[in-house]
Amino acid sequence: MRRLWTPAWIARHVAMVVLVVGFLGLGWWQVTRAAGGNTLSFGYAIEWPVFAAFVVFVWWRELRHTVRAAREEGATPAPPAAADAEPAAATPAVRRPVRVSRVPVAPTGGADDGELAAYNRYLAWLNANPGARPGDYPG
Structure with missing residues (x-):
């Protein structure tokens, strides 16, 4: 409970009461x-x-979050697992985004649509030039 009486938390308590x-x-x-x-004042009332x-x-949510964080910091570590047991995978709190390389898809069905091919070239150019604006397209 000491964490709730720091100067920052006292300011939060006072702000909550005043508001x-x-x-x-x-x-x-x-x-x-x-x-x-x-x-009109009925709505504002x-x-x-x-x-x-x-x-x-x-205020209550932040209070609970701070108390939980204090509890988790003070928690005793789990006893070591047996030597033959499989180690538990630690789940990171924040996960990095997965980067996937894009491979162009070959056209299917043999449709030779000129507009579609031009549009696909335009999209491929935009993908190859991520900082460019659509008005910069040379074709």
């Missing part, structure tokens, strides 16, 4: 305006408490 109180106050102000005859609830939701 929630402010949003609820604005919601109450809209209720009084709606009671005075301003029909609902909107401000929703904003306050969202602030509480984000």
Whole structure:
């Protein structure tokens, strides 16, 4: 729980309280305006408490995330596996994208469509020149 009393977290706690109180106050102000005859204020009277609830939701989620991270850091490591056991594969938290080389596909069906061939040459040129704009195409 010490992590929740750092200067950064104290600022988050204070910001959450100020925002929630402010949003609820604005919601109450809209209720009084709606009671005075301003029909548009009925929508705002609902909107401000929703904003306050969202602030509480984000604050609570960040709080839980910090507590979980602290728990995982303090967790004791698992006992070593037996010598004959297969080692468990560690799953990385962030995976790198897979790069696949593209191989041009040979046309099928023997269709000799001039427009299609020109369009395919245009697409092949765009693929070969990734920084180029379509207006730079020489053909």
